[in-house]
Amino acid sequence: MRLAELSERSGVSTATIKYYLREGLLTPGRQINATTAEYDEEHLRRLRLVRAMIQVGRVPVATVREVLRHVDDDSLGRTIRLGAALWALPQVPEPDEEDEHIRAAHREVDQLLETLGWSNARALVTISPAYRSLVVAIATFRRLGYDWDPELNLAYARLMHQAAVLDLDFVETHPSEAEKVETAVAGAIFVEPMLQALHRLAQEEESARRYGFE
Structure with a gap:
């Protein structure tokens, strides 16, 4: 054309x-x-x-x-x-490794990956922006004083693994290597907001089920 x-x-x-x-x-x-x-x-x-x-x-x-x-x-x-x-997509800034909450979050995330048996993820901790993002998120939550049970992270991580399987099953439906990677990139930009929206809708639905509209 x-x-x-x-x-x-x-x-x-x-x-x-x-x-x-x-x-x-x-x-x-x-x-x-x-x-x-x-x-x-x-x-x-x-x-x-x-x-x-x-x-x-x-x-x-x-x-x-x-x-x-x-x-x-x-x-x-x-x-x-x-x-x-x-x-290469925009990521969170490098955390302050001297911050006590960051150090504690590192330990918590490392323990989480070990419990999950995610050895490949553990091998990437020094370079993965996703690892840094998780550390920063947990540290921020702790700094605000919320008592977030690490078992909840474990449950959420297992749900995310199921989502990752669906993601890569979809990626595999595309013929060329470039298309596969393109699809994964598009998913990171466009599907993640969709999943966030579904999460919030699910929260609203569950809240209505439990507490009604009063």
Whole structure:
């Protein structure tokens, strides 16, 4: 397809597509002559992802470029490729390791991973932003004085493992490695808010069941 058709099918203006091409967010089309290039379904799929990341996910262009660099790096195994792409997304700041609540949260999270038998997750603790996010969240909760039972974290973690199985089962339905990683990235940006919304709806439903509307 030509640029005009790519624009029409994607709903993205030709000017914006040209900008994405200049920024390296889309690979160049197949050059037909000096002024015309041809694009395919992969360009259309990637364009829709880029547009959604920037417009809906509010991901900066430089970050999108970094994420896609890992998505397209077929020299990496799938786990590292996926991890690198997800880790390039905006993350929580590095925690203050001198903070007593942070140190206690590290111990709590390490114990949680050991109890779960998540040896692969434990191997990534020094580099995984998700590990840092969990440490910061638990530390913040403790700092506010809430008595959150570690057994609750264990129960939630087991539920999240079931969600992860569903996630990767869905990822596996896509044919190419790039599509698999793209789908996982899209899930991190768009499915996580959906799960959060479902969680809150479930809380509202359970609250109504228990306490009514009075």
